[in-house]
Amino acid sequence: MDAIVVDGLEKTYGRGVRALDGIRFSVPEGEVFGLLGPNGAGKSTTVRILATLTTADAGTATVAGHDVAREAGAVRRAIGYVPQASGVDREATGHENLILQGRLQGMRRPDLERRSADLLETFGLSDKATALVKTYSGGMKRRLDVAMGLVHRPKVLFLDEPTTGLDPEARAAMWEELEALASAERLTILLTTHYLEEADRLARRVAIVSKGKVVVEGTPESLKSELRGDAVTVELDGTDTDRAADIARELVGVHEVTKDGRRIHLRVDQGAQAVPVILAALDNAGSGVQSVTVSRPSLDDVYLHHTGRDFRADDGEQR
Amino acid sequence: MTVATQTLILCARVLRNLARQPIWIAVMIVQPMFWLLLYSQLFKRITDLPGFGGVSYVDYLTPGVAIMTAFFSGSWAGMGMIEDLDRGVLERFLATPASRAAIVFGRILQAAIIATLQALLILLVGLLLGARNGGIVGWMVILLAAFLTAAGFAGLSHGIALRTRQEASMIAVAQFISLPLLFFSSLLIARALIPDWMQTASLLNPVEWAVRAARGEAIPGTGWDEMGTFLLLLGGFLALTTIFATRSFRSYQRTL
Numbered sequence: 001m002d003a004i005v006v007d008g009l010e011k012t013y014g015r016g017v018r019a020l021d022g023i024r025f026s027v028p029e030g031e032v033f034g035l036l037g038p039n040g041a042g043k044s045t046t047v048r049i050l051a052t053l054t055t056a057d058a059g060t061a062t063v064a065g066h067d068v069a070r071e072a073g074a075v076r077r078a079i080g081y082v083p084q085a086s087g088v089d090r091e092a093t094g095h096e097n098l099i100l101q102g103r104l105q106g107m108r109r110p111d112l113e114r115r116s117a118d119l120l121e122t123f124g125l126s127d128k129a130t131a132l133v134k135t136y137s138g139g140m141k142r143r144l145d146v147a148m149g150l151v152h153r154p155k156v157l158f159l160d161e162p163t164t165g166l167d168p169e170a171r172a173a174m175w176e177e178l179e180a181l182a183s184a185e186r187l188t189i190l191l192t193t194h195y196l197e198e199a200d201r202l203a204r205r206v207a208i209v210s211k212g213k214v215v216v217e218g219t220p221e222s223l224k225s226e227l228r229g230d231a232v233t234v235e236l237d238g239t240d241t242d243r244a245a246d247i248a249r250e251l252v253g254v255h256e257v258t259k260d261g262r263r264i265h266l267r268v269d270q271g272a273q274a275v276p277v278i279l280a281a282l283d284n285a286g287s288g289v290q291s292v293t294v295s296r297p298s299l300d301d302v303y304l305h306h307t308g309r310d311f312r313a314d315d316g317e318q319r
Numbered sequence: 320m321t322v323a324t325q326t327l328i329l330c331a332r333v334l335r336n337l338a339r340q341p342i343w344i345a346v347m348i349v350q351p352m353f354w355l356l357l358y359s360q361l362f363k364r365i366t367d368l369p370g371f372g373g374v375s376y377v378d379y380l381t382p383g384v385a386i387m388t389a390f391f392s393g394s395w396a397g398m399g400m401i402e403d404l405d406r407g408v409l410e411r412f413l414a415t416p417a418s419r420a421a422i423v424f425g426r427i428l429q430a431a432i433i434a435t436l437q438a439l440l441i442l443l444v445g446l447l448l449g450a451r452n453g454g455i456v457g458w459m460v461i462l463l464a465a466f467l468t469a470a471g472f473a474g475l476s477h478g479i480a481l482r483t484r485q486e487a488s489m490i491a492v493a494q495f496i497s498l499p500l501l502f503f504s505s506l507l508i509a510r511a512l513i514p515d516w517m518q519t520a521s522l523l524n525p526v527e528w529a530v531r532a533a534r535g536e537a538i539p540g541t542g543w544d545e546m547g548t549f550l551l552l553l554g555g556f557l558a559l560t561t562i563f564a565t566r567s568f569r570s571y572q573r574t575l
Contacts, residue, residue, distance in 0.1 A: 014573070051414045054575040073416055081414035085407030091336040103328050104415040106320045132339075148411070 003188035008059035021212035034203030038315035080149030105152035139170030230271030237288035329425025370511030381445030382533035389434035393472025397480030434469030453536025474560030481567035
């Protein structure tokens with residue numbers, strides 16, 4: 001059975017900003033599913049609709065078998081929601097935060113106390129259980145955030161950008177926690193992220209979202225293997241990107257050429273063999289090359305392939 | 320779990336957090352006492368004027384300061400809501416089965432409890448200064464009026480907080496309403512000394528209703544019909560602002 005079914009959700013905000021444009025995907029029970037996309041792609045809006053915080057203009061969605069619009073109460077009992085903006089009470093202790101969350105979910109004291117102690121243990125917060133959250137580090141606060149989403153043993157957990165704002169070390173620690181969580185508890189997790197690496201590492205399946213729609217969906221491996229060969233990115237000095245792209249397109253072994261500002265992205269059979277050929281051809285044509293990078297296909301390339309735009313450039317645009 | 324239980328849980332959370340702030344506690348205790356001492360000195364000779372009905376100014380002022388304190392606490396209550404909103408705490412509550420109304424009620428109840436405790440403190444200080452304030456019944460009425468006033472204005476304040484969602488706007492609105500409402504009332508001065516048109520206008524002012532109810536027992540010749548009417552009006556005001564605050568949630572949720 002599918003724990004989450006999203007069918008054609010649409011939403012336009014007051015100022016005419018179209019956040020969702022018929023987004024559609026489903027997540028089977030027990031799976032970790034990643035919604036990947038740049039800022040403003042519609043990921044958080046989707047999660048907020050699924051968490052019953054706001055409503056869609058059109059389309060339907062069910063979570064744990066309940067319609068998010070008609071059975072909001074049942075949905076709220078079945079989900080844990082970890083918002084992007086944290087949501088821990090900084091003036092309270094970690095323990096108090098968990099207890100409050102559990103009580104609002106209707107849990108009874110003895111069970112709640114046990115559950116809260118277990119979660120503090122799992123997330124390495126036992127030592128700081130009675131310290132005010134404002135004394136926590138960013139990583140600890142985020143771990144408490146996730147623990148709060150789990151206190152009432154939800155069937156579905158929404159993690160909205162779980163590692164945004166964390167330093168690399170705290171991010172790596174969080175990834176380990178989440179990996180352990182996904183394998184230990186029988187939990188469906190919907191994760192949104194704008195870190196390609198995060199989706200690659202945590203999600204069993206990924207949907208790439210752009211402008212309120214799913215552009216492509218599949219396991220990270222299958223998405224990457226759709227792309228033949230290696231990715232070559234050539235940064236030019238900016239004189240004539242169009243001509244450079246045309247020249248590159250004529251070369252043997254080059255499958256795909258995309259322009260993106262001063263860069264051209266090429267897809268080639270064998271990166272190591274293609275680079276000298278590309279450089280020679282561009283040099284002959286008088287195009288100044290500033291740098292060249294060769295990489296194995298990443299989700300970044302998948303995004304570029306399906307949207308024709310560079311992920312990082314899109315990520316700079318805020319909603 | 321009932322709305323009442325949720326309200327108490329959420330109210331207890333805010334009171335607990337506030338109890339951890341010694342400076343906040345100190346100001347909440349000192350400020351009303353300061354008002355009472357300052358005004359009672361400043362306007363000491365005001366009761367020489369006609370219209371005070373032979374009541375000492377401290378007797379006259381104590382219920383007024385209790386109401387003023389309640390009115391101010393209520394008006395600023397929305398700041399706490401904005402803080403919860405900014406920190407994502409509210410979003411988190413909204414994703415639980417807790418009732419929307421309980422989130423508002425908990426906050427309103429918190430403002431009312433604080434104001435009632437402050438009113439009690441003011442009455443005790445007033446007693447030291449020689450104000451009896453109508454004995455037990457008078458005290459009960461003053462505490463009730465302070466509770467309703469703080470709760471009513473807290474409802475208004477939370478509604479505005481949820482609609483503006485910005486501290487600066489919230490502060491501007493609170494300041495804009497507080498002084499006019501204070502001066503269009505007989506909070507500091509006998510009604511007989513206020514121009515007729517202002518007396519009439521003040522009948523639309525919830526602060527005036529609260530003051531008239533609170534002072535009823537202390538001023539000879541005020542009947543229960545008058546005090547009862549003003550208390551009922553205050554109750555109506557509280558009901559309206561509570562509905563306003565609860566509805567403002569929808570406005571907030573549309574922005575999510």
